[in-house]
Amino acid sequence: MSPSPVARAEIVVDLAVIRHNVATLRRAVDPEGAGTVRMMTVVKADGYGHGMVESAAAAREAGAEWLGVATVDEAMALRAAGDTGRVLCWLAVPGEGYADPVAADVDVTAATLPVLGEIAEAAHHLQRTARVQLKIDTGLSRGGATAADWPDLVAEAARLEERGLVRVTGIWSHFACSDEPDHPANDAQEEAFRHALDVAAAAGLRPEVRHLANSAGALLRPSSRFDLVRCGLASYGLDPAPGHTADLGLVPAMTVRATLALVKPIAAGAGVSYGHTWIAPQPTTVGLVPAGYGDGVPRHASNTAETWVGGKRRPVRGRICMDQFVVDLEGDQAEAGDEVVLFGIGRDGEPTAQDWAEACGTISYEIVTRIGGRFVRRHVQPDRGAEDPE
Numbered sequence: 001m002s003p004s005p006v007a008r009a010e011i012v013v014d015l016a017v018i019r020h021n022v023a024t025l026r027r028a029v030d031p032e033g034a035g036t037v038r039m040m041t042v043v044k045a046d047g048y049g050h051g052m053v054e055s056a057a058a059a060r061e062a063g064a065e066w067l068g069v070a071t072v073d074e075a076m077a078l079r080a081a082g083d084t085g086r087v088l089c090w091l092a093v094p095g096e097g098y099a100d101p102v103a104a105d106v107d108v109t110a111a112t113l114p115v116l117g118e119i120a121e122a123a124h125h126l127q128r129t130a131r132v133q134l135k136i137d138t139g140l141s142r143g144g145a146t147a148a149d150w151p152d153l154v155a156e157a158a159r160l161e162e163r164g165l166v167r168v169t170g171i172w173s174h175f176a177c178s179d180e181p182d183h184p185a186n187d188a189q190e191e192a193f194r195h196a197l198d199v200a201a202a203a204g205l206r207p208e209v210r211h212l213a214n215s216a217g218a219l220l221r222p223s224s225r226f227d228l229v230r231c232g233l234a235s236y237g238l239d240p241a242p243g244h245t246a247d248l249g250l251v252p253a254m255t256v257r258a259t260l261a262l263v264k265p266i267a268a269g270a271g272v273s274y275g276h277t278w279i280a281p282q283p284t285t286v287g288l289v290p291a292g293y294g295d296g297v298p299r300h301a302s303n304t305a306e307t308w309v310g311g312k313r314r315p316v317r318g319r320i321c322m323d324q325f326v327v328d329l330e331g332d333q334a335e336a337g338d339e340v341v342l343f344g345i346g347r348d349g350e351p352t353a354q355d356w357a358e359a360c361g362t363i364s365y366e367i368v369t370r371i372g373g374r375f376v377r378r379h380v381q382p383d384r385g386a387e388d389p390e
């Protein structure tokens with residue numbers, strides 16, 4: 001047996017934890033097990049950095065009826081990987097073409113007449129019925145049809161449905177402030193959504209799924225669950241609304257770790273890293289972490305975030321560089337080759353993605369989604385003893 005190679009810097013994703021989180025979320029949104037609230041696990045942006053295909057498979061195993069992605073390419077990548085279940089995508093530009101997703105039975109989103117027309121044309125060419133979900137803007141002012149355009153959109157969709165070119169499988173919208181449960185926009189958006197559903201019903205549409213809630217909406221606002229919830233962040237075990245969500249037992253699935261490249265003493269007064277933004281107030285030892293902003297370690301973490309070495313929190317000293325950064329070992333025993341955890345589950349006291357987000361003035365979504373670069377991602381399933389290196 002050859003010794004396992006030392007990992008310079010790796011992202012370890014626990015798929016058993018993703019399965020646990022998805023199953024936990026399903027129970028949380030459907031406490032009676034009535035089966036009326038279905039689960040869409042959102043796996044866009046490479047599964048928020050966790051690996052899209054692997055995360056999607058884990059979510060399916062845990063019972064996710066739907067997968068959600070942003071782009072057509074992402075949806076097609078799921079199909080190419082063998083996923084045959086319901087998949088919704090929601091972001092395309094004019095002329096991108098709907099032949100592939102329509103042929104692959106992917107649900108596509110329309111919010112304007114021209115897009116609906118493009119989808120119907122693709123269906124006509126393929127001689128099949130496109131699965132279309134209509135999106136209404138209820139107050140995010142991002143994607144979605146305006147309330148003024150909605151009646152025309154649903155009327156045209158109903159005509160296309162009669163011609164057999166499309167089947168309107170869903171009607172949906174997206175919250176602006178669901179991480180602030182008391183924000184008045186939430187009530188306003190839900191009311192606007194109910195009105196849009198009434199308009200669509202009056203036009204004769206009978207969608208399979210009506211949906212509004214992302215993770216925070218699903219957890220904090222039961223009235224917003226409708227037929228389906230779209231859970232992204234919470235599926236990966238991170239808190240979509242820090243300070244508001246009850247502890248459901250969700251567990252972070254991602255651990256980012258590296259091997260210290262070098263440990264050495266520095267003298268009092270030594271400046272550390274570019275610009276000498278940190279000067280050692282007393283003699284100390286520092287460890288060199290072989291990952292930097294080229295790998296998605298945020299430069300905003302300079303002098304603010306903490307890591308974990310030898311069972312203790314170790315502050316980042318000086319600036320995060322492109323390939324490396326320095327942590328303060330404060331004279332403790334440590335040597336090159338020791339493990340450094342940037343962030344992980346947090347169970348033993350190690351920092352979490354949420355800690356890094358707070359240190360950087362951002363959200364945990366951005367921390368996990370941007371980490372990558374030269375990190376090697378590895379999926380583990382400790383309950384099955386299997387490992388799939390990429």
Ligand SMILES: *Cc1c(COP(=O)(O)O)cnc(C)c1O
Pocket residue numbers: 042044090174213214215216230231232233234240
């Ligand atoms: C990303 C996204 C989601 C998932 O949001 P989370 O806050 O991660 O649960 C849901 N719906 C849409 C439209 C999205 O773009």
